[in-house]
Amino acid sequence: MELVIAIFIGLLYACGVYLLLRRSIVKLILGVFVISNATNLIIFLSGGVTRSGVSFIGSEAEKASLETMTDPLPQALILTAIVIGLGIAAYILALKYKYFETTGTHDLDQLSKTDQK
Amino acid sequence: MITALPVFLPLAFMIFALLFRHYHGREYIAVAASGLNVLLSVFLVFKVHQTGMISVQMGDWPAPYGITLIADRFSALMVLVASIVFMAAMAYSVHSLDTRRKSFGFYMFSFGILMGVNGSFLAGDIFNLYVWFEVMLMASFILMSHGGDRNQLEGSIKYLILNLISSFLFVAGIGLLYGKLGTLNMADIAQKLMNFGTMPSELNPAFILIFVGFAIKGALVPFFFWLPASYHTPPPVVTALFAGLLTKVGIYSLIRFYTLFFHQNAEFWQPLVLLVAVLSMVIGVITATSQFEFRKVLSFHIISQVGYVVMGLGFFTVAGLAGAIFFLAHNMISKTNAFLVAGYVHKQKGTLDLKTLGDFYKQHPLWAVFFFISAFSLAGLPPLSGFIGKYLLIKAGIEAEYTIIALIALFVGFFTLFSMVKIWMEVFWKKTPENEEITIKKEQNEIPENVRWMTWASGAMALIIVLAGVFATPVVDYCTQAAQSLINPEEYINFVLKGQ
Numbered sequence: 001m002e003l004v005i006a007i008f009i010g011l012l013y014a015c016g017v018y019l020l021l022r023r024s025i026v027k028l029i030l031g032v033f034v035i036s037n038a039t040n041l042i043i044f045l046s047g048g049v050t051r052s053g054v055s056f057i058g059s060e061a062e063k064a065s066l067e068t069m070t071d072p073l074p075q076a077l078i079l080t081a082i083v084i085g086l087g088i089a090a091y092i093l094a095l096k097y098k099y100f101e102t103t104g105t106h107d108l109d110q111l112s113k114t115d116q117k
Numbered sequence: 118m119i120t121a122l123p124v125f126l127p128l129a130f131m132i133f134a135l136l137f138r139h140y141h142g143r144e145y146i147a148v149a150a151s152g153l154n155v156l157l158s159v160f161l162v163f164k165v166h167q168t169g170m171i172s173v174q175m176g177d178w179p180a181p182y183g184i185t186l187i188a189d190r191f192s193a194l195m196v197l198v199a200s201i202v203f204m205a206a207m208a209y210s211v212h213s214l215d216t217r218r219k220s221f222g223f224y225m226f227s228f229g230i231l232m233g234v235n236g237s238f239l240a241g242d243i244f245n246l247y248v249w250f251e252v253m254l255m256a257s258f259i260l261m262s263h264g265g266d267r268n269q270l271e272g273s274i275k276y277l278i279l280n281l282i283s284s285f286l287f288v289a290g291i292g293l294l295y296g297k298l299g300t301l302n303m304a305d306i307a308q309k310l311m312n313f314g315t316m317p318s319e320l321n322p323a324f325i326l327i328f329v330g331f332a333i334k335g336a337l338v339p340f341f342f343w344l345p346a347s348y349h350t351p352p353p354v355v356t357a358l359f360a361g362l363l364t365k366v367g368i369y370s371l372i373r374f375y376t377l378f379f380h381q382n383a384e385f386w387q388p389l390v391l392l393v394a395v396l397s398m399v400i401g402v403i404t405a406t407s408q409f410e411f412r413k414v415l416s417f418h419i420i421s422q423v424g425y426v427v428m429g430l431g432f433f434t435v436a437g438l439a440g441a442i443f444f445l446a447h448n449m450i451s452k453t454n455a456f457l458v459a460g461y462v463h464k465q466k467g468t469l470d471l472k473t474l475g476d477f478y479k480q481h482p483l484w485a486v487f488f489f490i491s492a493f494s495l496a497g498l499p500p501l502s503g504f505i506g507k508y509l510l511i512k513a514g515i516e517a518e519y520t521i522i523a524l525i526a527l528f529v530g531f532f533t534l535f536s537m538v539k540i541w542m543e544v545f546w547k548k549t550p551e552n553e554e555i556t557i558k559k560e561q562n563e564i565p566e567n568v569r570w571m572t573w574a575s576g577a578m579a580l581i582i583v584l585a586g587v588f589a590t591p592v593v594d595y596c597t598q599a600a601q602s603l604i605n606p607e608e609y610i611n612f613v614l615k616g617q
Contacts, residue, residue: 020282025274032281039285039292046296074295077244081288084251091255092277095262099270111275114268114350 001049005041012038024106025099029092036085040078047074119161120173120186120239123196126154127232134225144211147224151204154231158197165193166595169602170612172241180614181305185241187613190599191442192238195369198446199238201581202361202453203231209574210354213460215563218264218352226263229256230362237366241613243291244301246370250287250334254280257363260355261347272350279333279343287330293323304613307377307606316382324379331374334367337427338396341420345404348419349412349469353460356412360419361453365445368423372430372441376603380433391431395525397424402532411459411469411544414536415452418495421529422448428526429510432517438600440509443593447494447502447585454491454578458484461571462544464564471540475549483572485545490579492541494586496534502585505593 012034019031048071052064055072064070103110130150137143165171165188172187174180188196207227214223233253240246258280262273295301297319298309310316333340344364348356379386401421408414426448429441461484462477463469478485494501497508507530514523585592602608 020278028278032278035282035285039289042289043292043295046292048296071299073301074292077292077295080244080248084248084255087255088251088258088281091258092281095258095270095273095277098262098265099274102265102267102270111271114271115346 002045005045005049009038009041009045012041023108025096025108026106028108029096032092033085033089036088040081040085043074043078043081047071118173119157119164120171120188121175122157123154123161123200123235123239124186124232126150126157127228127235130228131225131232134222134228138222138225139220143219143224144207147227148204148207148211150228151200151207151231155197155200155204158193158200161188162193162197165190170609172613180616181300181302184245185302185304185613186239187241187609188239189602189609190595191372191603192369194442194446194595194599195238195365196235198449199231199234199362199365201578202449203227203358205453205457205574205578206354206358206361208570209357209457209460211570212565212567213354213464213571214352215264217563221263223260223263226256226259227358229253230260230358232256234362234366238369241303242301243294243303243306247284247288247291250284250366253363253366254284257359260358261351263355264352266350268350272347276343276347283330283333283340286326286333290323290326290330293326294320297323302613303373303377304610307381308610308614310378310381311610321382321385324382327374328371328379331367331371332393334364335371335423335427336364336367336397336420337393337423338400338420341397341401344419345408345413345416348416349410353412353456353463357453357456357460360415360456361449364419364423365449368426368445371427372438372603375430376438377606377609383433387431387433390427391519391522394424394428394431395522397421397427398526398529399424402529402536405536406532406539408536409471411462411471411474411540412456414471414540415455415459418533418536419452421533422452422495424529425507425510425526428522429513431522432513432519433604434513434517435597435600435604436509436513436516438603439593439596440506440513442596442599443509443589444503444506446592446596447506447582450578450585451491451494451501451503451582454487454575454582455495457571457575457578458488458491461568461575464568464571471543473550474544475547478545484575487575487579488545489541490582492537493534494582496537497530498534500583500586502582502589505586505589509593 016031016035016038019027019034022028050068050070052068054062055064055069137146170187170189172185175184230253233249233256236249236252237246240249258277261276262269298306300306336344348359398421401417401424405414405417408417426441426445429437459469466474490501494503497503511523511526
């Protein structure tokens with residue numbers, strides 16, 4: 001299972017980098033989202049993926065033993081990372097909207113007005 | 118508890134700031150709150166200087182499990198310098214920023230930056246450090262695009278994307294590191310690495326990712342491109358705040374990680390860090406000489422000056438680290454003040470293009486003096502603080518037998534002087550070109566005519582630069598003590614894990 005997720009993370013990074021290299025700002029932003037989620041999966045994977053019962057709660061029979069249970073901390077970390085990612089996603093979309101409103105373009109190459117000629 | 122207050126004070130202000138968004142005295146409340154923050158930081162430095170280190174465990178969970186906030190001499194000094202820079206920027210904004218930006222939460226988000234910066238300086242847990250980085254970045258994204266000018270939006274897209282990528286790399290590194298070691302507490306990680314003896318090679322990917330994350334945040338070559346592309350777009354006071362605080366947090370974290378973790382695999386990391394430092398110094402200073410915009414020249418210089426700090430770190434001797442700490446503190450103040458002067462020029466002339474400016478010395482001699490002090494402190498002229506910083510670093514380099522690198526650093530100093538003289542000649546000395554007509558933009562009319570608070574802020578910073586150069590001995594002693602505790606991580610580890 002770890003191997004499958006690891007390959008999937010790799011694919012997500014590849015997609016994300018491909019999107020980052022496109023000229024359209026919308027695709028660039030989508031690339032950022034994809035990479036952000038791939039990163040969350042890395043944290044998820046760092047706790048290990050094992051099939052066992054519920055951690056900490058429930059009756060003795062249902063509960064996972066300490067040896068076989070998945071480390072719960074990374075899942076708490078991902079929650080934080082997802083919330084941060086959500087906030088950034090909202091901000092970046094608002095920024096893109098405002099930029100489009102001001103300039104009427106999606107083209108990254110138009111982003112050179114402030115550069116020195 | 119004093120350790121957590123530099124984080125809580127800005128948070129309290131941010132909550133409070135929602136109430137007086139349209140109140141006319143909001144500027145003065147912000148200046149007062151930042152003054153309180155300076156007093157708090159002075160108290161923190163005083164406390165830390167007595168005992169060496171103080172820490173607090175959030176929620177009273179014991180060390181490797183709970184979140185640690187820890188202040189040692191290095192982080193306390195950084196908190197103090199950041200609070201001074203911040204207060205200067207707040208005071209400066211009173212008469213330099215338009216009412217529209219002020220009433221749409223400029224002060225609230227500025228304190229968000231302060232909270233993130235103070236949190237990063239005090240964090241003792243790597244995931245917590247990431248969260249503070251995000252707090253700081255979110256606030257800085259908003260300030261960068263705050264006001265919505267076309268130029269600002271352009272700059273903030275570049276700034277946003279590259280900084281987000283650095284955050285992702287950093288947090289991916291944290292994930293990999295946690296997967297291998299099962300801990301997030303910095304002292305605990307350092308302890309585990311020491312128990313290994315030689316560092317296992319599985320940890321290298323995680324550390325490389327973290328290093329690249331910090332290098333992007335700290336604008337080191339070859340990861341610096343976001344900085345000169347965005348720093349000249351927002352209002353000058355925002356640039357001054359960013360230049361003083363943001364890249365320096367990346368470098369602070371790099372120093373912390375290098376001394377605790379990376380140096381345990383010194384044969385790999387030391388040459389790499391020195392190489393990056395030399396490249397940053399040389400490339401930053403050479404690209405700066407070709408620029409013709411006031412703030413762009415200064416932005417490229419940030420890269421070069423960050424290189425000096427990393428060079429001191431790469432020497433990894435007590436003298437080198439002490440020089441790096443001193444130089445970092447000096448650079449935060451001098452750089453911010455140079456940007457504050459740029460802001461004044463912008464307010465008076467409406468442009469920062471070096472070719473169209475001139476005669477500024479004749480018209481505003483006091484500000485010419487402020488620029489002279491901060492720019493020539495950056496270039497390293499005695500008796501200003503930059504001279505002490507460069508002297509300590511180059512001396513440390515020669516003592517550590519990195520003579521060639523020390524010579525490169527000296528050589529880079531000449532180029533720094535060259536571009537500072539260029540700004541001086543173009544803006545302050547030469548006659549205004551006759552056929553160039555300077556028009557002050559209309560939106561500027563919202564900015565108050567008065568300049569009193571700007572003069573006070575910049576003058577106080579210039580005074581600090583001179584005093585730090587003339588009475589450098591106590592500061593250098595303090596930095597040396599800070600460097601001694603950085604170079605022996607056992608002290609830090611024992612303090613966090615065993616409470617001694």
